[in-house]
Amino acid sequence: MSDLHSDSLVELRDALRAFAADRVWERFHTPKNLAMALAGEAGEVIEHFQWLTAEESSALPPAQQEEVSLELADVLLYLVRLADVLDVDLAEAARRKIAINAERYPVEKAAGRADKYDRL
Template sequence: MNAPAIDSLDTLRQHIRAFAQARAWERFHTPKNLAMALSVEAAELLEPFQWLTAEQSQDLSPTQHEAVRQEIADVLIYLTQLADVLGIDLLEAAADKLDINARKYPADLAHGNATKYSERSDD
């Protein structure tokens, strides 16, 4: 079986919807269940990195890379499905959140520092 051609979030959403409909799974895909499934998949994304150093995590073996790739796909699928069920446009929501973050973390105050700028003491 060949993977479907997916070139946009809308196409992905349509394929996910069709996949669920073909299996009559819609009744199970409530926002609560999808949020829980998303959380499980996000946790599974941690597993390939569990005992790696920061440096090792940047140089994954092909097997590790594929495991991460698969888990990222699961996260994206559940996130897309949850957004679809709730009527949320993912790209619009992401753009809005980037705008909020740009105001919340101005580059001149947050640049090069992992500590939230509003929690730093002036040294």
């Protein structure tokens, strides 16, 4: 991940810190509450795709695409806030996870397959 992306996450984190502080919400932003809110928002993303075919899910009408984009933003914002409260550097954690997945899913075994790493 480039520094630009890391900077973007830092900017989001700082904006969310300020947003919460301005509203005196820090006491509500516990890891438990933020994780639950994150799961709820992820559920709202899922609702947009429930009952759609694979093809329909890849060609959302513009209005639904906009709704999904806002739900995805909610997921990202809660994720960034949760990471901040837990003192997790998301960009670094993501880089570590990509490296782990590269070992678990070597190209020569995983290309074109959807199997879990322990079944390759």
